[in-house]
Amino acid sequence: MAGRLAGKVALISGGASGIGAAHVRVFAAEGAKVVAGDIQEEQGKAVVDAVNKSGGAAIFVRLDVSQEQDWLNAVYTADSHFGKLTTLINNAGIYWPQGIEAETLAGWNKMVAVNQTGVWLGMKAAIPAMRRAGGGAIVNISSLYGLIGSPSSITYHATKGAVRLMTKAAALEYARQGIRANSIHPGQIDTPILAGLTPEQNEQIKAATPVGRMGRPEEIAYGSLYLCSDEAAFVTGAELVIDGGWFAQ
Ligand SMILES: NC(=O)c1ccc[n+]([C@@H]2O[C@H](COP(=O)([O-])OP(=O)(O)OC[C@H]3O[C@@H](n4cnc5c(N)ncnc54)[C@H](O)[C@@H]3O)[C@@H](O)[C@H]2O)c1
Known part of the structure; x- marks a missing residue:
């Protein structure tokens, strides 16, 4: 299949829903062979079934990003089904708003395990x-909340800020090995993760977004599409903000 990602094999975590599912669709439409990993098996299988029906090539693997063995299985699946792995989208994530005193140690450990340890x-x-494949590209999905603070999401800020700098560390460690790493920082995107906020809180964020609307999941996937294509061969260690102008304020 021709396309901007022809010849690439991509592993996308959190591929069953929202931004991850949009990556599966966009990457397959641009010629990548896609392995979608998630803990939501039925939903993940439905996403890859739809892609395969429309002429793309995708498979689903059960992947809990906090489990090292699951990652090894997912990489093995990519290599054995599609011959090599060139592309990783570390997208799976969880969110709930909680202040410093209200957060529990169990909540902290859970979010760190998924959002931060999972990326590593x-x-x-x-x-x-990727080294065996001759090079590759990594996109780690951080957040606008990995760049700025807010009064009530301590653990999320901690994990997403960590993802930003882990990405730069990876970019520098592997720059001479043909492996690039960049982070994307979405603003408010219309996906189920926002259910952690009240409708009033979501309305407030939308109203404060300069373009006056939420983003669509595909609008994040198109950023990754560029970063994972050979068009971005000189781009590594960068952070791409896709937020309807929020960060410019
Ligand atoms: N939607 C937004 O406004 C927004 C803003 C900034 C950043 N993000 C980030 O974008 C990423 C995708 O979120 P989304 O908005 O699409 O939300 P979503 O809830 O629609 O999708 C998240 C996916 O991650 C999966 N997941 C959760 N825990 C997992 C685990 N342990 N292992 C594997 N998969 C797991 C879920 O099953 C789900 O399919 C997240 O990292 C999120 O923090 C989202």
Whole structure:
């Protein structure tokens, strides 16, 4: 299949829903072979079924990003089904708003395990396969909340800020090995993750977004499309803000 990602094999975490599912669709439409990983199996399988019906090539694997063995299985699936792994989208994430005193240690550990440890484990598992493939590209989905603070999301800020700098560390560690790493920082995107906020809170964020609307999941996937294509061969360690202008204020 022709396309901006022809010849690429992409592993996308959190591929069953929202931004991850949009990546699966956009990447397959641009010629990548896609492995979608998620803990939501039925929903993930439905996403890849739709892609395969429309002429793309995608498979689903059960992947809990906080489990190292799951990552090794997912990378093995990519290599064995599609011949190599060139592309990793560390997208899976969880969110709830909680202030410093209200957050629990269990909540902190859970969010760190998924949003932060999961990103490291994904890179750790995928990079040897990318090296075998002759190079690769990683996009780590951080957040606008990885760049700025807010009064009530301590753990989320901690994890997404970590993802931003883990990405730069990876970019520098592998710059001479043909493996690039960049982060994307979405603003408010219309996906189920926003259910953690009240409708009033969501309305407030929307009203404060300069373009006056929420983003669509595809609008994040198109950023990754560029960063994972050969068009971005000189782009590594960068952060791409896709937020309807919020960060410019
Ligand atoms: N939607 C937004 O406004 C927004 C803004 C900034 C950043 N983000 C980030 O974008 C990413 C995608 O979120 P989304 O908005 O599409 O939300 P979503 O809830 O629609 O999708 C998240 C996906 O991650 C999966 N997931 C959760 N825990 C997992 C685990 N342990 N292992 C594997 N998969 C797991 C879920 O099953 C789900 O399919 C997240 O990292 C999120 O923090 C979202």
